[in-house]
Amino acid sequence: MSAHAVIAPLEPTNSLSVEKVLSVKHWNEHLFSFTISRPASFRFRSGEFVMIGLQGDNGKPLLRAYSVASPAYAEELEFLSIKVEDGPLTSKLQQIKEGDDIYLGRKPTGTLVTDALKPGRRLFLLGTGTGLAPWMSIIRDPDVYDLFNQIVVVHSVRRVSDLAYREWLEAKLAEDPLVDSVAADQLSYVPTVTREDFHTRDRINVLIQDGRLFKDGAAEPPRFDPEHDRVMLCGSMAMIKETAELLEELGFTEGSNAQPGDYVIERAFVG
Template identity: 50%
Template sequence: MATMYTETVQTVRHWTDTLFSFTATRNPGFRFISGQFTMIGLQVEGRPLLRAYSMCNANHEDQLEFFSIKVPEGPLTSKLQKLAPGDQILVGGKPTGTLIQDNLLPGKTLYMLGTGTGLAPFVSIIKDPDTYERYEHVVLVHGCRAIAELGYGELVVDRLFEDEFFGEMVKDKLLYYPTVTREAFRNTGRITTLLESGKLEGDLQLPRLNRDTDRVMLCGSPGMLEDLNIFLTESGFQEGNHSEPGHFVIEKAFVEK
C-alpha cells in the first residue's frame, strides 16, 4: 500500500464562501518538488476519501499548506471545509505533477497562469529560490471572477515582498498580475484574451510572448487550459513532460470539478 501520513491541522482561513486555505503538520519523510501535488483527504466511514491537491508551502517549510474550493455536495470538500485546528487529515506520500522546472527548456521569463485554486502550485513555486535563479522575470497571473477571490494570492505575494531574507530577490524578479472578469478592477479580462491582445505583456512592460525566451505553466479550469493550449500551440510552443522538456506545461489533475 502507498505511504500515507496522518497530519494535524494547525490553521484554517476562509477567504470567501467558496474558498479556504489551511495548514497542517508535515512528516519529515515527506519530500516534494515545488509545483507538485499529492493526494490528501479524510477517513470517511473507515475508508480514506482522497483527492489531488497541490502543496502551497515551499518545499523547505516544515508545515504543509493547501488552498481549496468549497463544493457543498462534494464528497470531500463538503467535509474539508469544516476542518478546525487539531483535526487530522491524510496526506499521500508520493507527490507527482508536471509543473516542475525540469519539464521546461531553459528560458528568460517564466509565466505561471492560473485561475481559481489553480493558483496553488504557483504559490509553492514563487517561494522557491531556485525559481529566481533560473529566470530573469517570474510572472504570476491569477484570474478570478471576483476581487474577493484574489485575497489568498495577494496575501502570499505581499508576504514574499516583505520577507526578511527573500524579499529583495522577489522584488527584483516577481511580477504579479491579478485579473477579474465580473467586477471593475485595475486588471480585467480572461487570461486568454489578455495574452491574445498583448495587453498582459504590455501592462507588465514585457515583450510579446515568444517561444525562444518565454516558458509557461498552466493550472486552472478545463476551459482555460484548453484555450491556452490551443493559443500556445498555434504560437509555436511545444508542450513539455517528464521525458522531454518543452516550452510550456499543463497540470491536468483537478480537485473536485
C-alpha cells in the same frame, strides 16, 4: 458543546500518513486554505501535488489531489481549496479546525515543476481559481529566481474576494526572508476579475491577445516568444485548452518530466 463533530482518530496506511491540521483561513464563503504538519520523510518539488483527504462515510479514506501551496523547504504543508456544499470531500474538508487529523499521501508528483521546462528568460504562471496554489509554492522557491529573469503570476477569478494571497502578491513577498529581495525585482503579479468591477476585468486569453499580460515586461516584446518564454497552466479546463492551443500555434511544445518543453499543464487534473 462545540458544533464541530468529534471524529475518530485516523489510522495511517502504506500510502497515507496521518497529519495534524495546524491552521485554517477562510478567504470567503467559497474559498479557504489550511496548513498541516509535514512528516520528516516527505520530500517534494515546488509545484507538485499530493493526495489529501478525510475518512469517508464508508470508513475508508476519501482523497483528492491537491497542489502544495507551500515551498519545498517549508516546515508545514499548505493547501488552497474551494468549498463545495455537496462535494464528497470538500463538504467535510471545509469544516476542519486546528488539531484535527487529515490524511496525506506519501508520494507527491506532478508536471508543474521547473524540471519539466527548458531554460528560459521569462516564466509565466497562468492560473484560474485554486490554480494559484502551485504558483505560491514556485514563487517562494529561491531556485526559480536563478532560473528565470522574470516571473509573472497571472490569477483570474470571478470575484475580487477570490483573489487569495492578493496582499502578499501585491507586496511581492516583501516579508519572505528567502526571496523578498529577488522577488522585488523579478516578480510581477497580474490579477484579473471577470464578474465584478476591478482594474483588470477580462479572461486570461484576452490579456494575452491585447498585450496587457506583458505590461511589466517593457524590455521584452508584448507577446509570447517560444525561444525565451516558458509557461505553466493550472485551473479551469477551458483556460488550459484555449491557452495551450494558442501556445502550440506559436511554436511552443508541451513539456514533461521525461522531456522538458516550453510549457506544461497538469495532466492529472485535466483528465
